[in-house]
Each structure stands twice: as structure tokens, then as C-alpha cells.
Amino acid sequence: MPASQNKIIVVENLVKKFGNFIANDHLSFDVSKGEIFGFLGANGAGKTTAMKILCGLSHPTSGKVTVAGYDIYTQTEKIKRSIGYMSQKFSLYEDLTVYENFRFYGGIYGLSRSEIHSQTEILLSQLDLSDYKNRVIKTLPLGWKQKLAFSVAIIHKPAIVFLDEPTGGVDPITRRQFWDLIYKNAYQGLTVFITTHYMDEAEYCNRLSIMVDGKIKALDTPAALKNRFGCATMQEVFLELARN
Amino acid sequence: MKAFIKKELFHIFRDYRTMLILFGMPVVQVLIFGYAITNEIKDAKVAILDQSGDVLSSRFVSKLTASGYFEVDRTLDHPSQIEPAFREGRVKQVIVIPSGFGTDFGLQKQVTIQILGDASDPNTANMLKTYTMAILNDFQMQELGKQSLPVDVKVEPLMFYNPELKGVYMFVPGTMAIILMLVSAMMTSISIAREKELGTMEVLLVSPLRPWQIIIGKVIPYVALSFINALLILSLGWFVFGVPIIGSKGFLLIEVLLFIIMSLSLGIFISTISPTQQVAMLLSMFALMLPTILLSGFIFPVENMPTVLQWLSNLMPSRWFIIIVRDIMLKGSGIAYLWKETMIIFGMTLFFIGLSIVNFKLRLD
DSSP states (O other), rough: OOSEEEEEEEEEEEEETTTTEEEEEEEEEEEETTOEEEEEEEEEHHHHHHHHHHTTTSOOSSSEETTTTTEEETTTTHHHHHHHEEEEOOOTTTTTTTTOOOHHHHHTTTTHHHHHHHHHHHHHHHTTTTGTTTTBBGGHHHHHHHHHHHHHHHTTOOOOEEEEEEETTTHHHHHHHHHHHHHHHTTTTTTTEEEESOHHHTSSSSEEEEETTTTTEEEEEEEHHHHHHOSSSSSHHHHHHHHO | HHHHHHHHHHHHHOHEEEHHHIIIIHHHHHHHHIISSHHHHHHHHEEEEEEEEEEHHHHHHHHHTSSSEEEEEEESSSGGGGGHHHSSSSSSSSEETTHHHHHHHHTTTTOOOEEOOOOTTTTHHHHHHHHHHHHHHHHHHHHHHHHOOOOOOOOOOOSSSTTTTHHHHHHHHHHHHHIIIIIIIIHHHHHHHHHHHTTTTHHOOOOOOOOHHHHOOOHHHHHHHHHHHHHHHHHHHHHHHHOOOOOOOHHHHHHHHHHHHHHHHHHHHHHHOOOHHHHHHHHHIIIIIHHHHHHHSSSGGGGSSSSSHHHHHHTHHHHHHHHHHIIIIIIOOOHHHHHHHHHHHHHHHHOOOOHHHHHHHHOOO
């Protein structure tokens, strides 16, 4: 890896325009290895656009971006191998079993049969769901699907996992369990890049960036942000920023 | 890629309804079209009002029934019975033989036979009339042939390729076009739209798989299934209805494969413009199925359509495919005769693939 050993995502002056509309206006930030990085913003603030660029789903108009040490313009293929992605719809195949989902996603990342097998065992036992290996996804409760979707996204042991509003429609207890899962994996060195609407969740992140109208308005630890704006909760910080 | 194809097959085989549609439909359609909706005449019910009642008239009636096209439902005694007979609905045609038929015929006088048809179904009435007249002509030749006539002009129509005018022959290419279109285009467009709807498409695009690999992986199972379907239809036609394949079977299968690929690219194109499964389904139904059935010349001959519709039917891939299949199967034509139709389908394939790529790029940008 080049230059900054510790910086796993480096973004400098990222600009994305759709015609005249500027979705991302000179974004600059970096994410360290093993960090849980929260990406907040109202709907339409440009966070999905930025995340798509980082995942290689969209091309930036200008700016310098490296993900996992690879350049976003020239080394997209290598980036794709080092990242995992979980969409807000939990993106599992409902008519396949738990194991078949793991096998499929492992397969498209080029894992061997034995690798898929051992990874599935590890990930399922981590979730205490080993007994449900052969259950069809659609018979499982939403909270389980969410955790499984996360596990599937990291089956190929990526350096970074992108979570796009991963906790939508899930009850607070399940959400709490999901964050336990995130912490456990971050502790093992996984970098987590997460977008969310829930301000209580924002508090769980190591660092946060808050986007308003295509720009990053604030970027710091939750505690520092609350301090700076003199607010008791992230909710208030967010409203304070959105108002201006 | 292998994982992909396997997964796609799981999807298909685990969904019993899809399976039923995939393999039940071709069988049912071929059988329905083959048996029920054929436009050939067989055992049509006729009534005879024989006012002559001589040897010759009964010879004529028995010739009529021996043809296999007609079945004498009843004999009438009086003209007033004609209307009620039609009203009942069973009798499709009444043949009135005038009194003195045999004697007049023998004297070579002018003889008139009246054919009354039930024109509430004009097609059938017309066809029955034609058949009756043909039989009558034949009968006349036969009877007069025993005596010598100074001048004798005979018209001998000869139907090539399908001498018995069997309807089934046309239905095999037609059904094949519909089924392949349905399976290939509709199923692929729905299954790709489903990935979009479930959000799995995003995940696939983030993965190291390239877009073309995703598409190929999704499409290969459907190519295989469509091909099996085509074979199923051909063998049903062969074994159940005795439809021959005169031309090269290899060439026929290559053309079938080309048409399948065309339908798939159309299906991919539909999926690029439809956000959900429902939209994909509706688009395929209305944009593909109905025109395929109505405009391809399968049910209504293209030559009989208004000019505007004839132009439109040129845009129907199935129209060209039906011509190709029919010509190979019934005429034994080869590439020398069918290169134009083949090129048209090939061109359409490239066109839809191109459109899909453009659409796909636009979305990624």
C-alpha cells in the first residue's frame, strides 16, 4: 500500500456533477483502517452518490480518490475485490437457502469450495445461526436476514465494508444486536463505512461526516461534534447543521 | 459464472409456477392450436334436401360424405325445414338437390344445385362452399367421363408443400415463435428486473463480476430452457400431428438458436427500461405477446392486413422467424433462400444489444 499506511480511504476534492446539478461539491475526507465511519445527511444530500463512487458504481467528475490503496479511476477491479457491500434491501435471494446464498456470493468473488465452506461455518456460528443453514431465506425474520446480509457481504474477507442504510425497518433491539456485530468485526480490523438516518446510531460511530447540499459540513468524533455545537445529542447537532 | 448459472437454475426450478409455465405451456399451446383452432374442415354437419331421390343424387351424397369433410346430419323433406335446421346451429350447410336431378343430368341439360351456407361464421361457410363445389366438379367429371364430350377443360389445383391444407403445419412455427419469445424475452426481463427490485443487482455490480458476465450468467439458463422448449414443440408436431421437417434439421436449430438470442437481447433491453418485475411483465405482455400473435402472420395472413399494419408487421421479429421455420420445415429451403430473413433477425439482435448497452452505460454514469 502506498503512502499513508493507516488511511484506507482517501478522498480529495471529489466532485460529481449531473448536468448542472452538483451532487458532491469538493468532498475531502479519509478513513482509517478498522474505523467505523458514519456518513450522515438528509435525503438528497449526496451521500448515496459519494458512496456509489467509492464502490465503483459511478465515476467521479473530478478529484482524487483511493480505496484500499487503489486508484478509483484505474484500479476499479482491485478495489472491487477488497470491498464488501450491503444494500438497504438486504439483498439476499429469498428463494434460496442460507447456505446457497453464501455459496453464490462466495462464488462470484472467486472463493474455492473449501473456503466458502469454512467461511460460512465461521460466519454462521458467529451469528448463532448454524442450525438454520438449510432454511430458505424468506422464512426467516427480518433481523436475521439483516445479519445474514452483513455476513454475506464480508464472506470474501474484504478490507472495507460499505453499509447503505443497513438498519431500515428493524426494531431497536435488533438494531442494537446488529451494531454488536459491526463492533466485533471492526475490532478484528474491518473498516466499516456506513450511511444512516438514525441519530442514535450515529453515536456508535468512531467518526462522523455530516453532508448538507453536497458538501461536508462537519467531520469529527460524535463527542467532539456535540461539544462544538453545544448540543446534548447528535439529533440536535444534525438539525443545527441542516438549519444553516 | 458457474455459481451464477447454478443460482439461476435454482431460482427457476424452485418456483413451481415458473416451471409449469415453462414446460406446460408449450405442450398445451401446441395441442390446443393443433386440435382445436385448426381452420381445416373435418366432418362438418350438413343437411341434404334431396327432391330428386334418384340413383345419381344418392351417389353424389355418398361422394360428399366419403370425402371426410362432410357428415350428413339429417335429410330434409321440405324447404321450410331449412331455416329451423340452421337455427339449431348444428347444421353448417344445406345442399338442395332439385327434382329430376338424375334425368336432367343424363340428358346433359343444365342442372342447378343449391348450396346454402350458415354465414354467421363466414370463414367456415366460405370454405365449406369451396369444398362442396370442388367435390361437385369432381363428381361431374366422373359421371360425364363415362360419356365423351367434345371439349373438356379441366382445372386441377395442386397445393404444394401442404397438399391436405392442414392447419397444424402453420401452427408449429407460430407456436414456436410465441413460446420462445415468451420464455426468452419475458422470463429474462422479469428475472433481471427482480434482481433490480431486490437490490441484489447493486451488490452484483459492486462485486468483481463485470456487467457482461452478470448478463451472460443470467441468460445462459434461459437459452438452454428455450432450446429444450423448441425441441419439445418440434417433436410434438412430429409425433402427434405428423408435421414433417423436410429441410436441414441442423440449419433449423441454428435459426432457432438465433431467434432465441434475439428474444433474449430484447428481454435484456426491456429489463434495462423497467424498474420492477411488474413493469417488465406488462411490457413483455403487451409489447411482445400481442403483436407476436396478431401481427406476425401466425393467425391472420399478413397479405390481408391494411397497409399500415403490414409495415408494422415487418418490425415483428417473429414474422421473419415464422417464415424461416415454415420454409425450412415444409419447403426444405436452405440459407440460399432465407439469408434475407436471417440477416433481419441478426440485425435486430445487434440493435437490441446495442440499445441495452447504451441504456446500461447511461444508468451507471
